[in-house]
Amino acid sequence: MIDLILENTVLTIYVIVPEKEVGDQLIERLRKEWFFNVKGDVLAGIVVALALIPEAIAFSIIAGVDPMVGLYASFCIAVIIAFVGGRPGMISAATGAMALVMVPLVKEHGLNYLLAATILTGVIQALFGVLKIAKLMKFIPRAVMIGFVNSLAILIFMAQVPHFWGISTMTYIFVAITLLIVYVIPLFFKAIPAPLIAIVVLTSVVIYSGLDLSTVGDLGNITQTLPSFLIPDVPFNMETLQIIFPFSIALAIVGLLESLLTATIVDDMTGTESNKNREARGQGIANIINGFFGGMAGCAMIGQSVINVKSGGRGRLSTLVAGSFLMFLLLVLGDLVVQIPMPVLVGIMIMVSIGTFDWSSFTYIMRAPKADAAVMLVTVIIVVATHDLSKGVIAGVILSAIFFVSKISNIEVHQRLENNRTLFEVEGQLFFASVEGFVDAFDFSVSDKDIVIDFSSSHIWDDSAVGAIDKVVLKYRENNNLVKIKGLNSSSKKIVDKLAVYNDVNATISAH
């Protein structure tokens, strides 16, 4: 870890060298970003490619498209993001979160609209990156993020149910055996991802025994060709835009959310920093190109990125190898992919959903502040009800914003007598949400008193706050009280001096 930090420092120093050394600088940068960990990156990339195949197929099936769409997407995104991403060592490909968002679009309008939506998603994400939207991530509270991963897990699981529920006993048995393999084998043997072992072993069993199980081939085709450039076959008009735009916005939000969360996790695991805005822009560029090559929209994957780092992947090379090796495997083994039994994929997806779910949420609900727990639950409920991750996230963010405002809008006014004067001490934030409580705290029935309102423990935020102060002061004056304001901090004083009318002796409360 220490080495990595030092390397980063070296890198920043190189940025300011004179121009003639630009060549050296480039080579140095290439080494630092690409070739500082060649062996680890290549090995980890291969492991990730093996683990990506079943997921890319399963997510295609969730989205309702041919497995090739997810496989092309995984290849394109991984390879492109290796060059343009902001977080080296992170794996991006076709994901469950994105697949779930696009289901209705594919169902109603078909693949070409999905490809067009993917390109538009990329454009939106690239814009977000250029506009430095990554900063906005801090407005998304952890309760919403926990709700996000939990609802993602629930939706992935729900998407599997039709593929195994009430089909045949053999289906249940194969799902169970798959789960057994993916959970038990890693305890003893870690070199090859267990899901791939399950696929190879169980597919062979089915082929040789001739068992009657549905296969990937029943749901779509596999073609053993490299993806090629195409322009989505949709009419280029407003109607098309109206269809794809809502989906593209949702995809852009969900994709960036998962990508930036994953980037933070990879940051932490590797003890390094990453450029979140560059990552957002990179995700956009990757999706634009991906759409033109027939892939479905994708984003960073938490599970795969963790596998990559655990397997020793650190640099951009690992992502590049993952994508390229995936394509290589596909060209060689494409024929076999269609013979993978669906129950095996279902088993693997159940594992993915169990791994995605945040199991500490149960203690979180008990221990976290009630408002946070409510935000988390509302996020999950809305996602599960609407099947749209972006709606849940937006609702969660709005709800937690409301909770936050109501929490800080608590304002207290303490009254005491001091040297024949009535002293009111105001404690809390005075703004549009707290003015009502503020005004109600005063008793205006008194007359001919000497009144001081002390704002030392308060802050005046907006013109409704100033209006409320005016109202209080003028109401007291109506009954011949003498009112003085004190203790305003400098920024509060500025806004009060600018807007308040109470300093004008002749002022009265306006009629409304």
Next chain:
Amino acid sequence: MYNRILLAVDGSENSVRATKEAIKIGSSSPNCKFEVISVADFSKAKIEILHAQGKEELELKRREKLAPIEQILKQGNVSYKIKILHGEPGPTIIDYANKEKVELVIIGSRGLNSLQEMVLGSVSHKVVKRVHCPVLIVK
């Protein structure tokens, strides 16, 4: 006596006891320097990030977990530096110990139950097997 001692801790009861024993050994030599290593476990990274609002809070949480140990070290009047490494606990401690050529590794025996131990293998057990210097496991 030992001049460079690696003390592997995780903030648990066991590691507090290990720290106390470490001081008994270290205080006999005036030149003794402790390298206190705590490993942020890869497999917990997702949960920790998800439940922390930002990097600063997470770093604070990790430091806080080690506070009792740091306090004992301060009271023990020994020279030490604390490092938080990232990785899988066993291999990360082993790598560090072997690379830095420390003279002694002190580690608490972790309180896993027997089933977990069978499945995961205890960290201290791995460390004993693969570190090239003497290891002290504190119960």
